[in-house]
Amino acid sequence: MSISTATPERAKRHPRLSIVIPLYQELDNLEPLLTRVHEGLAAYRGDWELICVDDGSRDGTGARLRELAADWGPHVRVIQLRRNFGQTAAMQAGLDAARGELIATLDGDLQNDPADIPRMVDELLERDLDLLQGWRRRRQDALLLRRIPSRLANALIGRVTGVALHDYGCSLKIYRAEVIHEVRLLGEMHRFIPVWVASVTDPERIGETEVHHQPRRFGASKYGISRTFRVLLDLLAAFFFLRFGARPGHFFGSIGLFFGLLGGSMMAHLLVVKFVLGESIGQRPLLFTAILFLVVAIQFLTTGVLAELMMRTFYATGTHSPHRIRWQSDPESARWRPPR
Template structure:
């Protein structure tokens, strides 16, 4: 019997769920994390699997994950990146490997509580959402180094993108697989996943809910105050791709036309001065500014045309970027964990 058929016969049954956890040098928290996932999903009324993605750790995380997966059973799947590509790449690898109708993500540092996942699944289905974002309402982090920069960043992101959430940085999320798998995560896009999801679904289908948050128990944080500057750069990229991702010519063309109009007006004024008033304009700074604006206009317009050609070529070929990965557990023998 298929999973969908089983769900039809049992209305209380939930869709198959894939839990994706990217990990980087979290060897101390691996055992407790996998144990807490099993405790949190022990009564989940549906099939589920756990996908642990080792992001090129050098502290033995991959080896320990393989041992834990062997003990836990075939529903625990381990995926190892060949080197450290970053959290975004690890999450994308997990999304590509997920087989569930729903996908949940959380950090591997024990600060997110897996027990929130079943409730979030129920809420996502009840509210008919495509993404339910966790909100660490009582965040257990340093006030100056983490909380204040995060609040400022969340406010700026909401203002710029129009997708207003309290906590973009919380990794605890539940997605519909068919939606998140339409999004290709590159660079450090994991910080703005709700923004990228808004590019393939209506913002009204993105919600948030309060979740538990604990202080870090093992290891050290991989983030610092320096990430604030990277967030600002990523925000500019997110804004551009969200508004002009499929029509970059409009972005560059608008700037080119503006510069061209300003340069043209300056030149028109100088022509009146030259031929109407008979004054010399050769040494006027305005002449050089006008020439600069006209040259910049031409450059922006040609850049827009080239960007349009590249965009059309990209969508025509449908090529995707993949990172070098290898399965640490056999995907052919992977199974599901089911509440009996």
């Protein structure tokens, strides 16, 4: 299977590009989607491939994808998951299969415009970024159900994580493959990809640009109001791993010390009441509250110690590192400096 044909002159000018599209129950969108991708990438000055991931659709999406791939050529690759694993898993499957130096992702509902991809590649290279996020400034969705909640969520995510972007929910993104392959997408992490990328590269190397957005023509949205609660839980997980991923003891220890200080202060006050003022404290609610706070403090402190041990064991295996190297000199050509 080969990446799309491009003349030698075009191939020299741009890196090889993999386009990953996760799909679920999008049968009616498939044919116009592939047509628009080929039209949008017609002017791309380099080789490219299209990877369509069928996330266990039951409407014939997978079979139709295979037919269209045979019509368009071997640069269109199809991955079918055995069942519906979710958008994050489908996206990770596509990222694992991608062979390009750059990777673009977009939704399969025809709301993202593939024609934006060549311009975004140029901008990513010109600005020397590791991730370029699309910004649907003129979003064609319902105001109350989609746009207002999205704006509130984007503001909250930016404030909590420190990675300020206007539109985290836009699937149209361009990545450097070497960076996104450092991130493993699990659960429903696709909503916070810029945050997870910021854990392996400088947030300054994450940018955004305006992209076109169109109303959905076929099919139905797979998102409901229930995702609001999942976003809050995912945000908590993203905050923890971004700030305390390599030092979880600081997170749990800070909470433990806070409750320990409260409980200790309460106990000190009750000791004064008992032995200085001579009053009974056995039935005072403050005593039970102080005991509760001290027990909670011990639990959080011990959890922090265990988390530190697990993290140190994790990094001691040698397969993972708490830091990432962008570039280094060739060790084979390095020489020791002799003494003078």
